[in-house]
Amino acid sequence: MSTETHHEAARVSSVLLPEAERPRPAGAISSSITYGWRALLKIKHIPEQLFDVTVFPIMMTVMFSTIFGGALAGGIGDYIQWLIPGVFVQTLVMITMYTGLTLNRDISKGVFDRFRSLPVWRPSQLVGALLGDQVRYTIAGVIILVVGFLMGFRPAGGLTGVVLSFLLLLVFSFCLSWVWTMVALLMRTEQAAMGVSMFILMPLTFVSNIFVDPRTMPDWLQGFVEVNPVSVIVATIRDLMGGVYDAGSILLVLVYCAVLVAVFGPISMYLYNRKS
Template identity: 60%
Template sequence: MSIQTTRSEDAPALDASVIAALGSGERPRPAHALSSSLTFGWRALLKIKHVPEQLFDVTMFPILFTLMFTYVFGGAISGSTGEYLQYALPGILTQTVVFITMYTGLTINTDIEKGVFDRFRSLPVWRASLLVGALLGDTLRYLLASVMVLTVGIIIGYRPPGGVLGVVLAVLVLLVFCFSLSWLWLIVGLKARTPNAVMGVSMMVLFPLTFVSSVFAPPETMPDWLEAFVDVNPVTLLCEAARGLMDDVPDGGDITLVLILSAAVTAVFAPIALRLYNTKS
């Protein structure tokens, strides 16, 4: 009886100590989907501050691609680097941004390997916010890569007939498509065992899609069997949509198909990525 009395007398003191330790203020409101996604997007950008080498793929690679392909292939394909630059720069822009999408899967796989992934999944936020935030952060990186390609191109002589509006619209189309494509690399990042495996799978897919396209040469100059593949290659479709806008001859059909394809890719791969994310062990 005395033991129970002692315990009941100590209970208020114990409760007071717990409240003091945890704080007596009101419980903060749970973060809604948008704010939590933006927070994870900001985290993706802050990682660049601590690992500046991550900027190489959106700064140095675009510069190297633009200079290398212009001055190596320009004279052989078009007779002059200036003429070739007018044709190739929209393609180089497309190739550069599409290539960078692979780093979305690489980043999520690295988080899994380091154990950060499980910590984030335990947070009381919208479950998909980590993936959506990562894609938002990567979209800003795609934009930075686009600016780098266009800046270098203008410095060495590229002049877009479509003007600023054509360039802006072309970049927007690229960003929409690459945002949708990034869902595929999230699936690869969630399934692959190591970051090296993610890189290997991504390269195996992206190399033929970007190089066997209209990025560097017109399809009509290729063998018939190769031209047939190039014509249905989604990277060709994206490249021609961007090229048309930048050359002031926009093709509404190409642009519409790119937007439809982007919506379809997102509709197919986003639910798969979210399911893998929720069931990942």
């Protein structure tokens, strides 16, 4: 387009829609919410995406409590008090992986190429996708707790402890999702992204305090378990559900969350912008 044609188009546009009446560009919050709503609409049109947040939590809770309960605690009733907070964390942490897989699939289809052309806050396209997945995490968490209550789980911290635990875990899950966002942007295929994500998730979830007391592990392994962010959030969730409100442990979880976002957020945005 020539310079004269461009100026003429701008002049016509200003006549048709004066500057004072032009809509303002979407801000960071509104654009992020819009992309989050898009993520929810995808679930509406493809409800099979909820399979991992409905069937998977039930399977994990029932399977691990019945398999390990007798061997580790002498019975399911005693073990369920230890297990539910751990499986609560494990399920939501495992589900965060699908955020990256969905992102990788959208990018491979060229959807985000169109998003990049819009005059909106660039990170909102990624932040919105992560915010939309908070609904999936909430559904999975509710199912875990309902199944736990049916199996005899009784948190000493009552409703307050459960709600605080839920909110803290949602924050942690959102921050952890930036890791899988980075992985999704690095890997060229969805299968590769899943393989790398599982490679990271397996030691994080199983070499932790989710299923057994770390004191039963070898000394050299206990060091890793103690600094494992999953172990830290599990210990804090157990305290909150047990009615123990330790400000130090809660602050440590928030520090881990801040570090995850500070490290993997900028890397993800760099990779995302580089794909433009």
